[in-house]
Amino acid sequence: MKRLRLRFTSLAMALFLAGCAVGPDYQRPDAEVSGAFKEAFLSPEAARQWKMAQPAEALARGRWWVIFNEPVLDALEDQAMSANQDLKVAAARLRQARALRRDAESDLLPTLDAGFGPARQRQSDAAQGLPEDANNSAQTLWRAQAGVSYEVDLFGRIASDVEAATADAEQSAALFQSVRLALQADVAQAYFRIRRLDAEQELYRRTVELRGRTLDLVQQRYDEGEISELDLARSKSALSSASSQALGIERERAVAEHALATLLGKTPAQFTLEPEPLGRVSVEIPAGLPSSLLERRPDIAAAERAMAAANARVGVAKAAFFPSLTLTGAFGYESDELGNLLEWSSRAFLLGPLVGTVLSLPIFDGGRREAGLEKARARYEEDVAAYRQTVLNAFREVEDGLSSLRILKDQTQVQDAAVRQASRAAELSLVQYREGSVSYLDVLDADRQVLVQQRASLALDGERAQAAVALVRAIGGGWDADRQLAANR
Template sequence: MISKKLLMTPLLAVLVLAGCASVPVAEPHALPTTPASFKHKALPASATLAQADWWKTFADPQLDALTERALAHNTSLQQAAARLAQARALLRSTEANRALQLGASAGASRQGGDAARAAGSAGTVYTAGVNLSYEIDVMGRLSKASSAAALDAQASEQLLQSARLLVQADVAQAYFALRALDAERALMRETVAAYQDTLRLTERRHAAGDIAELDVVRVRTEVAATQSQALALDRRRAELEHALAVLAGELPSSLSVAEGVWVETLPNVPAGLPSTVLERRPDVAAAQSAMRAAQARLGVAQTAWFPSLALTASAGGASPELSDLFKSSAGLWGLNALLNLPILDGGRREAGVQSAAAQLDLAAAGYREQVLQAFRDVEDQLSALTLLQAQAEVQAQAVASATRALQLSDSRYRNGLVSQLELLDARRSELANRRQALQVRAAQYQSTVGLIKALGGGWG
């Protein structure tokens, strides 16, 4: 009776200590609070869209095709998917530690010598059996480790979603930048044609002796300078086309995007409530999962101070004759319970706890930073869209005035009322303002895609 009490005492102590083990949580003050509203207001909504295919709201079949190709073959997505598969495999490996372990063994040993013969143990002995082991998760170490691995897998899945969103946004922004260059290149060709028309007129007047050669040289300079700017735009377009190819997981030489025009649909994206940003953005969710995994691992480290209890069992046989190995007379079996409690370890357990605590602090700071960055991204794009809308309206007035000034200058020059310098200056002003208007429009597209990305890939 006394021996049973002595056997139960360590088990009772373990159960009592188990009640003291708990997973720590991040301090509330370490996490950012969600604001009641955004600093900058969103524009009125013109469409509602699901997160899965937000790019389709631009109604551009070429963009749809490029995005689908990127989602199917992008190498960054393939890497993120491989990391997810790795995390899920690690989760299965961690959960296997909580299951019953079963193994089989077989062997043969031979003993000889005078001492063995004197003891009657000389000869060959064959053994075979099965071994079972199971660790009782008294302190929750295994469950906490499994929970941490599950959160790691969850974070990897969320990072894969974040990678998809990033690829979608990169494709859209590169595509709209390319279309902006197409519009700018068309404007440059139109301007070159206008300069060439002016050059022909100037050459005729010079041939007639009405003007000096200097006027001809000036127009030729403008023609060449504008053609040079057009070639620079061609080079930038080629680079964007190559970037789209890499995003699609293809060789730059294998992808071509035919010159086209901008789509007319530029959706107004409602930002909604600030809390929805945290719900939608997969990178924020991944940072939160990483923080929770770090909390679980700190709990695992703390369980190192408590004892572990393992049960093992074995059954089999041993015989000097292989034919007698599985007879009942050769049977062996055994049961064991092992309670293990480290006492002196040179500070290893304390260092493990401190390391896990530091990892939790790091993960909490990373989560806080991700949340702050998410709100900054939204505020940046909201303010940009508001100011770009106002800039576009003012720039449209500048384009209209510059175009009218060019018309008047061209008419007066053809009638000999003004100098060539006034005409060239008016044309340069009109070109600069029209290019600026295109760049403002391009920035509106970039900011719209940026806002969609900042909101986690959709709205509604």
């Protein structure tokens, strides 16, 4: 009965010590979250649609780019997802983090190994209780045995290490999603930039044709002696200037196409995008509730998981101040002759470490453990500040996107009016020039104003498309893209 009570007492003591974890419990620090976005001006219907989507960081983002209704962009995004090298780097890092988590989890289980081989040894006479002149020669001892070792997690060191490795793996998963979202946005923005340049190339093509016809008119009037050579020289200069600017647009487009090829995992020689002028992008992208941004943004999720890992490593550093208990044992066979090794009489076992002690208690290490704990706490404080800064940046990016789309929409309407007025002024100046009431300098000035206003209009169209992509990226990716696409048709 006494022996049974002793066993129960030992078991209860082991369970009590195993529950004495010293690591701090993790609680996500608060971050400033406003009640609404300052720049959001959504209709009640748009707000309801967004709430119905129930976004969360763990959910798949989907093919959010389909809201632009660009089949070529859809194909480019698919190519990038399968061939981009930066995405493959992020995927490999995620696999590394998950492997490290499995490595940490292995410490929760005992290790078992086996060995076979001879050992040449000679024990001292005193250790065997023999006289000094005894015949004590060296002998060869054969062993075939299995060994087991298990560290009892008395103060939660292993559990904290596993918690940190798990948070690291989750951080890597969030970073992978962040890289993936950034790649999708980069491809979309590069695509719309090329389409804007295509539109500018088309604009300059028409401008060169128009100025070519104007030059023919001026040349005819010069040949008839109606105007001086000055007007002819000005007309030729305007045509050459438009041709030169067209070549500059062509160079810029080539560079943009090369950059897009790299995003797709191809060399520039392997990729060509057929020209197609950019159409006006008109999609409504709801920003949702500010609190949902903390759930959707993968970079915020990564920063939060970094905090959790740092908090767990504070527990690892604290556990270093407490004793560690390692249970070891070996069992098998040993014999001075190989032929007798597997006989029943050759069996042997050992409980306890071959070297050292079962229970170790740190006493003095020159301040190493204190420094380790201070480092862990400082790292946690660093990650808390980085998390809060990431949240602030996320809200700034959403507000930037909302204000950009709202203001660009109004600016585009004003710019369209400017294009119409400039075109009308150019028509009137050309008519008056033919009638001889104005000089050719007035015609050139009106023509330049048309080109300037048209380029500004195309630039705004490109900015609206890229701002829409930037806002999708800022809110953490897509939502119910199919329903949004149907609403925009």
